[in-house]
Amino acid sequence: MIPAEPVTSPTPVAYSAKRTKRIALGVAAGTAALCVVLQATGLDTTLRFDREAIDDGRWWLLLTGNFVHLGASHLLMNIAGLGLVTALVWKRFAAVDWLILILGSSVVVGVGLWWRNPELFWYVGFSGTLHGLIIAGTLADLRVWPRSAAVLLVAVAGKLAWEQLGGALPGSESFAGGNVIVDAHLYGALGGALIGIALILAGRVRLDEPEA
Numbered sequence: 001m002i003p004a005e006p007v008t009s010p011t012p013v014a015y016s017a018k019r020t021k022r023i024a025l026g027v028a029a030g031t032a033a034l035c036v037v038l039q040a041t042g043l044d045t046t047l048r049f050d051r052e053a054i055d056d057g058r059w060w061l062l063l064t065g066n067f068v069h070l071g072a073s074h075l076l077m078n079i080a081g082l083g084l085v086t087a088l089v090w091k092r093f094a095a096v097d098w099l100i101l102i103l104g105s106s107v108v109v110g111v112g113l114w115w116r117n118p119e120l121f122w123y124v125g126f127s128g129t130l131h132g133l134i135i136a137g138t139l140a141d142l143r144v145w146p147r148s149a150a151v152l153l154v155a156v157a158g159k160l161a162w163e164q165l166g167g168a169l170p171g172s173e174s175f176a177g178g179n180v181i182v183d184a185h186l187y188g189a190l191g192g193a194l195i196g197i198a199l200i201l202a203g204r205v206r207l208d209e210p211e212a
Helices: 010-039 051-055 061-067 072-092 093-114 125-141 146-166 171-176 182-201
Strands: none
Touching: 010 061, 010 072, 010 093, 061 093, 072 093, 072 125, 072 171, 093 125, 093 182, 125 146, 125 182, 146 182
16 A cells, blocks of 8 residues: 655745735735725715815825825726736735835825925825836846846836826826826835835845746
8 A cells, every 4th residue: 555645734934925925915905995995985085185285284185195086997097007016016025015115105196296296286096106016016026037127117117207208198198087197106106116125125025936
C-alpha cells in the first residue's frame, strides 16, 4: 500500500500575505461603496469642495469633495478607474498604506485647488485621487516589473502634460457630465508621488513576484 502524501497547509507567511491582500482589496471596495452611498443619499452638494464654505471654516470639504460626483456617469467612470488601479498595482501596498494614499492624495487635491485655483468655486470627483493612487502604485511596481511600470508612468505623465497644455482629453467632459478640472489630476499625481516615495523609502512595498 502506497502511503499518502502528507497534506501541507499554507505557511503562516503565505497566509498572512493572502490576508493582507484581501484587506487591501477591501479598502478599494469600501472606497467605491462610500462614493456610491454618498451619491445615493444626495450628499454631493453638502460635501463638495465649496470655496466659500471652506473659507468660512468647513475645512473638511477639502477632503470630502473628492468622494462625491456630478452624477451617475461621473461616478461610474471613477469607480471604473479605481477598478483599473486595483487590477494593476493594488497588491503593492497594504491596506493602511492605501488608506494613507487615498486620504493624503485627496487632501493634496483639495488644498491645491483652494490655494492655486482661486477662480474655482466648487469641485467634485475622485479622479484627482485616482491619479495619485496610480502614480504611487506604479512607482512601487518599478521594483517588480520595471519595464511595464515605466511604460505606465510615461503614459500617465504624457496624459498629465496633454491636459496641462491642451485641456481635458476628448470625450471626457461629455461622459463625466461637466467640466474636467485637469489641475486636480496634477495635484493628485504630485501628492501620490510624494506619499508613494515616502512609503517606498520606508520599506512598505510588497514584493511578491519575481523581478522582470
